[in-house]
Amino acid sequence: RRIDRQLRGRAGRQGDPGQAIFFLSLEDDLMRLFSPERIIKVMDKLGVQEGEVITHSMVTKAIEKAQVRVETQNYEIRKHLLEYDDVVNKQRGEIYKVRREALIGGEMEERMDGFLENAVIALLDAHASGDDAPDFWDMEGMARDWQDLTLSPLPLADNEHLETGIEDLERMLLEAARERYEAKCERLGQDIAGQLRKFVVLQVVDEVWRDHLNELVMLRSGIGLRSYGQRDPLIEYKKESFRLFEDMLGRLERGVIQLFFRAELAPPPPRREPDVQQMETSHNEVSAYDAAATPAGQAGKASPMTAGSAPTGPRPVQRDAPKVGRNDPCPCGSGRKYKKCCGAGN
CATH class of the missing domain: 1.10.3060.10 (Helical scaffold and wing domains of SecA)
Structure with missing residues (x-):
């Protein structure tokens, strides 16, 4: 019944006026395991057809009794599992007590x-x-x-x-x-x-x-x-x-x-001082590289790195001549299409 009440609360009405109706078959596990077989025999004698809705009070009471039995069985299972968990919880409390003392x-x-x-x-x-x-x-x-x-x-x-x-x-x-x-x-x-x-x-x-x-x-x-x-x-x-x-x-x-x-506590490793000579050598190598990469006409200008500006990305390629389409006449003057002449390799 606990699950049945949960379903009633989650039926979609959210407290709005109306009714929540649940359909249950006599062949479901709930009725098959916990409902007496005499209900099925009585329904057969009354001539109830297959698939017909049954709202008899005898069936409703049988469903309620079956729900009570299922909930009782599930409660006993949960209670039995908690008894096993209590054993571990007591031991966990003792271990955590030692651990807490070590932490504080x-x-x-x-x-x-x-x-x-x-x-x-x-x-x-x-x-x-x-x-x-x-x-x-x-x-x-x-x-x-x-x-x-x-x-x-x-x-x-x-x-x-x-x-x-x-x-x-x-x-x-x-x-x-x-x-x-x-x-x-x-x-x-x-x-x-x-x-x-x-x-x-x-x-x-x-x-x-x-x-x-x-x-x-x-x-x-x-x-x-x-x-x-x-x-x-x-x-x-x-x-x-x-x-x-x-x-x-x-x-x-x-x-x-x-x-x-x-356990023995090892002394901390000595602090490593930066090698000044290595830093100067690296700086000279970078400066020589920048000087070699600078064109002669721009030797007097400051490089972007030395000026402190952010490095620029690669520049897009600029075409000297207009782009030739694949179906345009070939610029070589042969009169053929570009894709069948000079552009055949592309």
Whole structure:
């Protein structure tokens, strides 16, 4: 009925007095899918001819019921799609919050400290589980990841991890990461370090968010198949998208720390001064060319370029003799037409 009311408003009368009449066939999709078949049987028994206009109240009520069903179905479809969009909107709000802080430069110190802490915790979770004994920790892999993260060797001596627990190891690595971060900020200066933080966060956020959106599109395209396993696709989509969002946050935190430690500001290139000798040489060459191109009779006159006037375009060709038509007598005196004599080559 919503569409029907829109059509009534757009029927062309624009509020002028009159009536808007719509014609609907019992074979249309609206009536074929939602209208009971008994209406067609009743019309056949009454002997209604093909193409005859039907204005019976029973048909009108059936059309209204069919419109209500269609609108209800369309509303449920839109509502279902909005539930999927709400999942992405919540994640988008968190990402835009980080991006907005980077743009306005607010609370980025606390944000970077949180990135450092989460990156260290993720590194320990990957190579040193608290449930395992220190003998089973992957110290070689931890050293490689630490070098890749902070561009510095692991701040542990050989077999020192055997005497420390997982909490002490986390504290040591976090202190070492903060010391490297503060040392680089002092070396660059607060202003340049703030600009570098802004650039790094924006660069990494945009990159990981684009990849995350592509992953969500791929997940959304195949999540409907979960219904064959008696699972609600919407609930499965929320679970999978949250897992992907956590993975994206891990890549974001590690990527920001990596890029901040790796980035180095190059000094601006030296300003190139114009070559005065080259400019004078070019000027002399142009002057010599102008002098050579000037006729002898006009040597004393100033050229248009030196006088400051705008250069003129090519002049049209002026004929010394009147133009000869193709069918005119040839001017050579042969008595033949010009197109068959001297103008044959043209």
